[in-house]
Amino acid sequence: MSSIAQKKGFGATLWDYLTTVDHKKIAILYLVTGGFFFIVGGIEAMLIRIQLAKPDNDFVSAGLYNEIITMHGTTMIFLAAMPLIFAFMNAVVPLQIGARDVAFPFLNSLGFWMFFFGGIFLNLSWFLGGAPDAGWTSYASLSLASPGHGIDFYALGLQISGGGTLIAGINFLVTIINMRAPGMTYMRMPLFTWSTFVASALILFAFPPLTVGLFLMIFDRMFDANFFDHTMGGNTVIWEHLFWIFGHPEVYILILPMFGVFSEIFATFSRKRLFGYSAMVFATVLIGFLGFMVWAHHMFTTGLGATANAIFAVATMAIAVPTGVKIFNWLLTMWGGSIKFTTAMLYAVAFIPMFVIGGVTGVMQASAPLDYQLHDSYFIVAHFHYVIVGGTVLGLLAGLHFYWPLMFNTMLDETLGKITFWLFLIGFNLTFFIQHFLGLLGMPRRVFTYGADQGWDLFNLISSFGAIFMAVAVTILLINIVKTIAQNKAVGRDPWGDGRTLEWAIPQPVPFYNFKQTPLVRGLDTFWIEKQEGNKEGMTYAEPVGDIHMPHNSFIPFVMAFGLFVGAFGALYNGEQAWAVPVLILGLLITFLSMGTRSLKDDLGYHIHKEDLMDKKGGKH
Amino acid sequence: MIKGIKKWRLFSLVTALMVFLSGCGEEHLSTLTPAGQVGRDQLNLMVLSTGIMVLVIIVVLVVYLLTIIKFRRSKVGEDVIPKQVEGNHTLELIWTIIPIILLLILAVPTVIATYNLADVSGMDKKDAKGNATAVTVNVKANLYWWEFEYPDLGIITAQELVVPTKEKVYFNLKAADVKHSFWIPAAGGKLDTNVENINKFYLEFDKPSAGLEDGVFYGKCAELCGPSHALMDFKVKSLDRDDFDKWVANMQASKEAETPETDLAQQGQELFTNKTCIGCHAVSGAGTTGARGPSLATFGDRNRVAGFMEKTDENVKAWINDPEAHKPGNTMPQPEDINSGKKFTDQELTALTEYLMGLSVEE
DSSP states (O other): HHHHHHHHHHHHHHHHHHHHOOOHHHHHHHHHHHHHHHHHHHHHHHHHHHHHHSTTSSOOHHHHHHHHHHHHHHHIIIIIIHHHHHHHHHHHHHHTTTOOSSSHHHHHHHHHHHHEEEEEEEHHHTTTTTTOOOOTOOHHHHHHHOOHHHHHHHHHHHHHHHHHHHHHHHHHHHHHHHHHOTOGGGGGGGGHHHHHHHHHHHHHHHHHHHHHHHHHHHHHHHHHOOOOOGGOOHHHHHHHHHHHHHHHHHHHHHHHHHHHHHHHHHHHHSSOTTTHHHHHHHHHHHHHHHTSSSSSGGHHHHHHHHHHHHHHHHHHHHHHHHHHHHHHHHHHHHHOOOBOHHHHHHHHHHHHHHHHHHHHHHHHHHHHHHHHHHBBBBHHHHHHHIIIIIIIIIIHHHHHHHHHHHHSSSSSOHEEEHHHHHHHHHHHHHHHHHHHHHHHHHOOOSOOOOOOOOOOOHHHHHHHHHHHHHHHHHHHHHHHHHHHHHHHHOSSSSSSSOOGGGGGGGGGGTTSOOSSEEEEEESSSSHHHHHHHOOOOOOOOOSSOOOOOOOOSSSSHHHHHHHHHHHHHHHHHTTTOHHHHHHHHHHHHHHHHHHHHHHHHHOOOEEEEEHHHHHHOOOOO | HEEEEEHHHHHHHHHHHHHHHHTSSSSTTTTTOOOOHHHHHHHHHHHHHHHHHHHHHHHHHHHHHHHHHHHHHHHOOOOOOOOOOOOHHHHHHHHHHHHHHHHHHHHHHHHHHHHEEEEEGGGBBBBBOOOBSSSEEEEEEETTEEEEETTTTTTOOOOOOEESSSEEEEEEEEESSEEEEETTTEEEEEEEEESOOOEEEEEEOOOOOGGGSSSSSSEEOOOOGGGGGGGGGGGEEEEEEHHHHHHHHHHHHHTOOOSSSSSSHHHHHHHHHHGGGGGGGGOSBOOOOOOOSSOTTTGGGEEETTTTTEEHHHHHHHHHOOHHHHHHTTSSHHHHHTTTTTOOOHHHHHHHHHHHHHHOSOO
């Protein structure tokens, strides 16, 4: 990648990224965009903590506060965590299974651009009359009553970016099923590939309910349908079900790939194969499966009745078992190993106690009668930040440090990385641990302010104080990234020295076609096996050098997604502006015409010839 | 090593904090100081689950600390290649079965409590004369106020719920506009007020609330319902059965047209009637649901103005003068809308305040 950037001008590089279908470059696009939205969501979080630092504060108004919390949650889940996860999936999975790219490179690009335009559309609400303000869950009675266009931006923006996510999920399913190198049986797949596989299956089944729910919401708000209007025979509880049938698997979509990243990191930096590999795989699949059986635990107080609550309570508790299996297997992976505390490993090691805290508070809330007290209080806020920040965000930061050399052939500064780690960990615990007690002391969530002398003043101040640490930590991380890019010091293949899986065996910078010859996988941790046997190349090959079939770059995915972006404005202002319907039609026309172009124009790609491959070593394009 | 010590320090700190907190919290608001059986059942589950979970945390932490202390590369040696262990079936079985047992210990009381707390059959019990034996309250949640109707007693109040002690009080919950959630943390868990159906549950109060700091328990709206969600507070007064019966009788006896004693209050009453306040606000405790605004029959007895502001004359005036500024998004008209485009004069506000503060059913 870096070699390309040196040779091309800015315009050419930009064009290259706008049209790329290469999974490695799409990974970088996801990383940059996801990183940007992570900062945006972080700023929103800081505004929340400033507002709540003292009682009866008027830093932001009540209405604006609701917009900020809604956008904080929505941005962090859909526009930061998901794309950052896709960044690592794209960067790593094809290399990890010995593939030249994902199964559908064109769709990969389309998925990204849909996410991108959906995210931009949603955030434009800030400048076009106000952001959504009904919480990231957007419960129907409130979201239908919400004035302005905020909720419309939410529904349309998430619909577009959700489509992108669904496409990406299907792409990874097909890729992992079909494109594994010879010898890589399912039970030889690295854990990150396994968890990507399971998470993609969850996306496949979880996103359609969201799509349905959002469409009903769009129809209700924009075209006066009555799906959720109880006065016209609709029902708002249906929205809650649809949302959580999506929403609960969604949190496993966020955490499972990170379980994969941690599994790779524990094995690598303990110099030991993953303990209980088959149990780990089984636990991952089981968590994914049970993830669909527990959505109603978000609705214990909705009034579903004792039987439903009891069933979902017990089902929820059951998830603790496979999760516990994973925790102990990670511990036993380190046990007897040789642990090296790199920054990535520090994140992984810190993840265990953080996630255990988040997990046990989850079990507490699984107890339905107890949840009547904890639900929608600050206890739940503390709980889900312990699993999402203590699990997913620590995983993303670990993955960032761990896979940075794979993506960019440079290494993030370890000292700055460790400073970031400690500040972030301390700040995170200061901010969120105390919130458990705020909940127990009766503080509801999503309150824009609170009266003094209810016993919450000090704890809120401590919580806000902790947030400063996290903000400083992220700032140092950004400095680290800039510094690393500026220095641009190549580190070469297997920079950690203890790489175990195929992605570390590939020469650096990674050639744009990935593997010159498809590798033969001889076991779990195939690179480790080759290294132990003294194979300098790190790979055994399954085929002789031959022509490589490659897809052409294409601008069509960008245009296709852009059409939806344009059309969304038409739908949003329908019935209000004269130009709304023409714009809606124009947008859809752009999308359908570009789909037509794609369908009618034969693009058979091109071949890299054998002769050209023979005298090439690295990734020069 | 340093990190390990830090972890332990944190842990003991947490434990100390727990102990400290359990004796702490506001008695009228904290879930840790239950006011009755429901809250106590829930607290017991919390103690049980916390106990089990602390056990789990301790086990994990012990293995964890031993691991990261013993197997650091600086201790093991730079070039050591550890034995590549595949796994261990016995261990896998142990850490599958033990958690299942621990969860069963929690699951059984959970299921029992779930059914117990959902048992509202007592609501329909009648005595020999055909009167309901238990007090049932119809709660209607509005943007951003609470209505409490006692259908069997023919009375209605708002913002301040009054309940008898030492018996189950049953609730029918419903929302008038958007979804809210009815939560009295000290008394027990919350239940949502949905827009399309009635949710039922019960709560219990051991003691009269008179002994509390403010003389009331605090109630909260626990479901995001709009800009002023945070301000949608209510208060709960628990009375001994005798006092409760007296209160009910006073409520039933209170009338619309009672003339207040002072001139100022009479002037206030006139304004209240002429400026159409009375179109939305009832001033008698007898009645049924249907008003567009909260009943003010017990205004003088209440703990707060508009549910959350300290009860002073100044705040009553400030509230009437500009409700939107204090509770954004609420449905009470601004004074301009009912007073031909003008604000009320200070004198008018004083009169209204005098009148409202005099609305009382207690001695």
